[in-house]
Amino acid sequence: MDEQTIPVTVLSGTLGAGKTTTLNHILREGGDRDLAVLVNDMGEVNVDADLVAESSDISADEEELIELSNGCICCELRGDLLDAISGLTRDQEFDAIVVESTGVAEPLPVAQTLTLGFDQSDLDPTEFYEETGIEPLENCHLDTTVTVVDAHQFNEAMQSDEILDDDGTKKHLGDLLVEQVEFCDILLLNKCDLVDEATLDEIEETLEILQPRAEIVRTTHGRVDVDEVVDTGRFDFEEASQSAGWMQELQDPHESAEEEHGVTSFVFEARRPFHPERFAELLDAFPENVVRSKGHFWLAGREEMALMLNVAGQSIRVAPAGNWIATLPPEERDEQLEAYPELEEMWDEQWGDRGSQLVLIGTEIDHESIREHLERCLLTDEEMDAEWETFNDRFPTFEPPEDADEDEAENPERDGQEEIGIAD
Numbered sequence: 001m002d003e004q005t006i007p008v009t010v011l012s013g014t015l016g017a018g019k020t021t022t023l024n025h026i027l028r029e030g031g032d033r034d035l036a037v038l039v040n041d042m043g044e045v046n047v048d049a050d051l052v053a054e055s056s057d058i059s060a061d062e063e064e065l066i067e068l069s070n071g072c073i074c075c076e077l078r079g080d081l082l083d084a085i086s087g088l089t090r091d092q093e094f095d096a097i098v099v100e101s102t103g104v105a106e107p108l109p110v111a112q113t114l115t116l117g118f119d120q121s122d123l124d125p126t127e128f129y130e131e132t133g134i135e136p137l138e139n140c141h142l143d144t145t146v147t148v149v150d151a152h153q154f155n156e157a158m159q160s161d162e163i164l165d166d167d168g169t170k171k172h173l174g175d176l177l178v179e180q181v182e183f184c185d186i187l188l189l190n191k192c193d194l195v196d197e198a199t200l201d202e203i204e205e206t207l208e209i210l211q212p213r214a215e216i217v218r219t220t221h222g223r224v225d226v227d228e229v230v231d232t233g234r235f236d237f238e239e240a241s242q243s244a245g246w247m248q249e250l251q252d253p254h255e256s257a258e259e260e261h262g263v264t265s266f267v268f269e270a271r272r273p274f275h276p277e278r279f280a281e282l283l284d285a286f287p288e289n290v291v292r293s294k295g296h297f298w299l300a301g302r303e304e305m306a307l308m309l310n311v312a313g314q315s316i317r318v319a320p321a322g323n324w325i326a327t328l329p330p331e332e333r334d335e336q337l338e339a340y341p342e343l344e345e346m347w348d349e350q351w352g353d354r355g356s357q358l359v360l361i362g363t364e365i366d367h368e369s370i371r372e373h374l375e376r377c378l379l380t381d382e383e384m385d386a387e388w389e390t391f392n393d394r395f396p397t398f399e400p401p402e403d404a405d406e407d408e409a410e411n412p413e414r415d416g417q418e419e420i421g422i423a424d
């Protein structure tokens with residue numbers, strides 16, 4: 001990354017968390033920095049852009065403020081986002097650019113668009129440039145991703161079954177909140193004036209376990225030290241996309257020690273498949289205090305493909321997680337085994353790599369009881385000898401991707417992630 005290029009900060013956060021308030025604070029307190037801002041609103045009228053223009057001396061007339069409305073920069077406006085930044089920086093020098101996402105935007109695709117557009121990613125951007133028709137922008141770099149969390153609404157949002165609409169894509173509020181927390185460099189725990197100290201401590205514990213890498217700063221009315229969020233050099237795509245607590249936990253499974261407010265995590269592992277009926281029943285009545293669960297699992301009768309469980313608050317999604325290595329032709333399988341010694345270690349003579357590994361994160365969760373419940377969903381000895389195809393299976397079915405590699409290169413995290421709630 002060229003340090004001379006313009007640093008770009010992206011502000012994310014659910015509706016009303018305080019993004020515009022924070023942006024205005026940055027503009028007011030930014031000192032002699034020459035800042036440009038880009039505001040994305042979903043509605044036809046760009047309310048946030050008007051608010052920014054009203055309460056700062058920045059203006060759309062002087063082209064320091066770009067409004068992107070009628071769409072979302074994490075979906076169909078990805079090309080427009082880069083076009084706008086390109087337009088902004090063509091004739092004018094800025095010290096930094098701040099992008100305010102909509103409340104329904106996921107930070108990962110926005111960051112991906114920017115790192116590709118700024119030619120700051122290891123991914124091959126050729127297809128991306130062809131698709132968007134834009135030229136790589138060499139004068140900017142993605143510098144900091146900030147997620148603003150509403151302390152006052154946090155617990156309620158995690159438990160909410162509210163469904164939001166992001167340009168036709170339905171998202172659970174809790175799910176979106178978790179995605180925003182899991183992908184960022186710095187978390188602003190905002191609206192601290194509305195919440196007591198003990199609740200703040202508890203939320204902070206949850207945030208730390210969901211996102212161990214990000215710095216957490218408590219704010220009121222978005223009043224953060226501008227140096228913490230602008231031109232910080234914090235962003236790294238690889239690190240950011242690997243930093244979620246559940247990923248760290250899978251890479252290094254351990255029982256986390258209980259903190260004051262009882263937020264803990266653990267990993268459940270099994271080498272037998274889940275019974276589809278019993279596992280679906282368990283998900284229907286999933287313990288409410290599990291705020292996050294993610295990982296792959298083996299469902300009896302699905303010997304081709306691993307499935308991915310994605311629980312965030314009240315949202316429970318199941319998606320394909322790719323074919324088991326055991327299904328590959330012998331030559332390819334051996335290549336994989338050679339490349340990954342840990343795979344060789346866990347390889348089962350009969351079932352290969354099939355098995356389940358799930359991370360569970362929650363407040364005052366009873367590890368032993370949850371473990372027992374999960375174990376009861378595994379096939380019994382008798383069921384292991386039965387015809388697995390006869391089990392009642394109401395999990396969704398998935399077609400194998402035509403070219404898994406290509407799909408993955410395009411969007412590693414959301415590969416095949418349709419909104420599939422089996423429990424709602």
Ligand SMILES: Nc1nc2c(ncn2[C@@H]2O[C@H](COP(=O)(O)OP(=O)(O)OP(=O)(O)O)[C@@H](O)[C@H]2O)c(=O)[nH]1
Pocket residue numbers: 013014015016017018019020021022048102103190191192193194219220221222
């Ligand atoms: N009490 C209190 N109110 C706040 C704080 N931060 C923001 N607000 C208020 O919360 C409301 C929403 O703030 P915004 O900054 O517009 O939130 P946003 O995230 O930009 O909202 P959207 O653009 O709709 O997604 C406004 O009325 C703010 O004045 C805070 O720390 N404490």
